[in-house]
Amino acid sequence: AQSVTQPDIHITVSExxxxxxxxxxxxxxxxYLFWYVQxxxxxxxxxxxYFSGDTLVQGIKGFEAEFKRSQSSFxxxxxSVHWSDAAEYFCAVGARGNKLVFxxxxxxxxxx
Amino acid sequence: xxxxxxxxxxxVLKTGQSMTLQCAQDMNHEYMSWYRQDPGMGLxxxxxxVGAGITDQGEVPNGYNVSRSTTxxxxxxLLSAAPSQTSVYFCASSYSVAVGYTFGSGTRLTVV
Numbered sequence: 001a002q003s004v005t006q007p008d009i010h011i012t013v014s015e016x017x018x019x020x021x022x023x024x025x026x027x028x029x030x031x032y033l034f035w036y037v038q039x040x041x042x043x044x045x046x047x048x049x050y051f052s053g054d055t056l057v058q059g060i061k062g063f064e065a066e067f068k069r070s071q072s073s074f075x076x077x078x079x080s081v082h083w084s085d086a087a088e089y090f091c092a093v094g095a096r097g098n099k100l101v102f103x104x105x106x107x108x109x110x111x112x
Numbered sequence: 113x114x115x116x117x118x119x120x121x122x123x124v125l126k127t128g129q130s131m132t133l134q135c136a137q138d139m140n141h142e143y144m145s146w147y148r149q150d151p152g153m154g155l156x157x158x159x160x161x162v163g164a165g166i167t168d169q170g171e172v173p174n175g176y177n178v179s180r181s182t183t184x185x186x187x188x189x190l191l192s193a194a195p196s197q198t199s200v201y202f203c204a205s206s207y208s209v210a211v212g213y214t215f216g217s218g219t220r221l222t223v224v
Binding site for chain 2: 004006009032034036042043044046051090094095097098099100101102103104105
């Protein structure tokens with residue numbers, strides 16, 4: 001069965017520092033992979049997605065993610081974090097039946 | 113363009129009461145899903161639909177019913193609410209998992 005693991009429940013970074021959020025997936029075929037962001041009290045917004053082609057994908061708000069098949073990973077990165085990036089981030093994999101399977105999420109805190 | 117609309121935004125129920133969470137989308141998407149979000153557990157799929165008249169169970173379907181009589185609407189019914197169903201519920205829709213899902217703003221449900 002498809003699954004997603006986000007090993008870090010919480011991450012704290014200083015404003016201006018770089019960020020990497022980890023995501024590992026389990027899926028038999030070439031996966032569809034996504035990162036979503038959720039600000040407090042809000043719904044989920046799609047940051048970026050991967051389904052084929054270049055393994056480094058660019059998203060909104062300055063985020064990027066790299067698909068590494070050998071490591072079954074799809075880590076999210078940002079070179080310089082802003083205070084407004086504080087939110088919860090979810091990695092997801094597209095599963096059979098056009099479903100999305102989510103990881104447990106990583107809460108990002110940004111300190112000034 | 114309204115996207116995915118969920119009503120109500122907040123609801124308090126007593127144990128044993130029933131209610132329906134409404135979800136409507138105006139994007140002519142075939143695929144619709146209901147998720148519940150609980151702290152530390154990410155989003156878990158309750159039920160999903162691949163088109164009008166077709167629904168299937170997700171990861172946590174017990175205590176919930178769905179139907180899909182039209183492409184636009186996908187209501188979620190709680191037959192006899194239990195405190196364990198206290199959660200935030202999200203509806204989502206898509207025309208293909210390859211492009212990801214669009215999420216509603218959520219319904220925060222408390223069962224007392």
